[in-house]
Amino acid sequence: MSPPARRSAPGLGWAFILPSIVGFGLFVFWPLGQTIVLSLHGNDLFGRSGEYVGLLNFTDMFADPEFGKVLLVTAGFAVLSVLPAVVGALFVVLLLEARIRGVRLLRTVFALPFAFSVATASVVFAVIYNPAVGIANAALDTLGAGRVDWLTDPSMALVSVAATTVWMNLGYNVLVLSAGVGSIPAEVVEAARLDGATGWRLARDIHLPLLTPQLFFLVVVSTIHALQSFGQIHVLTKGGPNHETTTLVYSVYEKAFAYGSSDFGGASARAIVLLVIVLACTAVQFGVLERRVHYR
Numbered sequence: 001m002s003p004p005a006r007r008s009a010p011g012l013g014w015a016f017i018l019p020s021i022v023g024f025g026l027f028v029f030w031p032l033g034q035t036i037v038l039s040l041h042g043n044d045l046f047g048r049s050g051e052y053v054g055l056l057n058f059t060d061m062f063a064d065p066e067f068g069k070v071l072l073v074t075a076g077f078a079v080l081s082v083l084p085a086v087v088g089a090l091f092v093v094l095l096l097e098a099r100i101r102g103v104r105l106l107r108t109v110f111a112l113p114f115a116f117s118v119a120t121a122s123v124v125f126a127v128i129y130n131p132a133v134g135i136a137n138a139a140l141d142t143l144g145a146g147r148v149d150w151l152t153d154p155s156m157a158l159v160s161v162a163a164t165t166v167w168m169n170l171g172y173n174v175l176v177l178s179a180g181v182g183s184i185p186a187e188v189v190e191a192a193r194l195d196g197a198t199g200w201r202l203a204r205d206i207h208l209p210l211l212t213p214q215l216f217f218l219v220v221v222s223t224i225h226a227l228q229s230f231g232q233i234h235v236l237t238k239g240g241p242n243h244e245t246t247t248l249v250y251s252v253y254e255k256a257f258a259y260g261s262s263d264f265g266g267a268s269a270r271a272i273v274l275l276v277i278v279l280a281c282t283a284v285q286f287g288v289l290e291r292r293v294h295y296r
Contacts, residue, residue: 032275039268049264057269066243067251073158074247074277078226080162081169086218088166089173090211093181094203107178114171122235125164126151129236154244157237161245164232169225173218180214181207212293220285227278248274 039057042050061067092110113121128134129150137147150160184207192206230249233239239246239254246254248270256267 035268035271038264039272041265043262043264053265057265058273061266061269061273069243070246070248070251073243073245074227074249076158077162077165077229077245077247078223080159081165081226081229082219082222084162085166085169085173085222086215089170089177089218090208090215092170092174093177094207096178097181097203097207107174110174111171111178113167113169114175116168118168118231119235121168122164122232125160125167125232126236129160151237152241154241157241157245161232161236164236165226165229168232169222173222176214176218177211180211184210209294213295216285216289216293219289220282223281223285224278227274227281248277 038049040052040054042053042056044050096106096110116124128136131137131147131149131152134150136150140147148156151157188210189202189206192202227247228249229247230253233245233247233250234253237245239250252267252270252274255261255263255270
């Protein structure tokens with residue numbers, strides 16, 4: 001006797017995804033729509049939406065000579081914070097694969113930054129960079145080098161904020177890559193060892209190709225996070241000195257809220273440009289880097 005046919009319930013599927021649809025609608029699509037509307041309108045001194053101005057906010061933004069500098073600072077911050085964090089985590093994970101004592105403790109130590117919030121880590125590094133009592137200058141004094149104004153020197157501020165970001169992201173990157181190394185079949189590694197692959201050769205020919213999915217994921221996610229970074233910049237430098245650490249996200253904040261400003265139209269235009277940049281960077285990374293990923 002054949003089993004009874006199951007009745008299709010199309011409404012049940014919609015019931016399951018309805019909470020996600022509502023959440024995305026309220027917290028993603030509605031704010032995005034409002035941002036687009038604000039970017040096409042002017043506003044009064046109190047930030048209330050005014051008359052329709054079309055693309056005037058965008059033309060004013062691109063005509064602003066400071067906007068080009070903001071884009072360069074954003075690109076520099078992304079490069080300085082993404083590449084060292086991913087490459088450094090890869091080096092740490094491959095180093096931890098060596099058969100050394102206390103490797104579990106070392107994994108915990110390197111993953112510890114992941115437990116810090118952005119605000120906490122920024123405050124810690126503000127103390128480290130303090131020109132009078134910070135340990136960064138104390139270390140330079142021990143080495144006989146001159147003191148550095150880490151957060152007030154225009155040539156060092158962006159590097160200092162990026163170094164803080166690298167430290168904050170290192171723990172998460174180490175966890176992801178450690179999971180990737182753990183998923184590599186043990187027989188593959190043992191076969192490579194029997195063939196004489198050790199050290200750098202083992203890492204280059206076995207670990208690195210099989211970790212490309214995790215590396216690709218980290219590059220994409222880290223780039224998005226870098227382009228959206230705000231907390232560490234606000235705590236450490238507030239966009240200074242001389243706007244040397246004013247990224248696109250921070251310029252949105254300055255336009256909309258900082259120093260009594262309420263130019264929500266101009267801020268919304270910059271937010272849309274940021275969205276386009278994030279989408280473009282992600283599309284390029286998928287189009288270029290994913291071709292080199294070895295999925296198994």
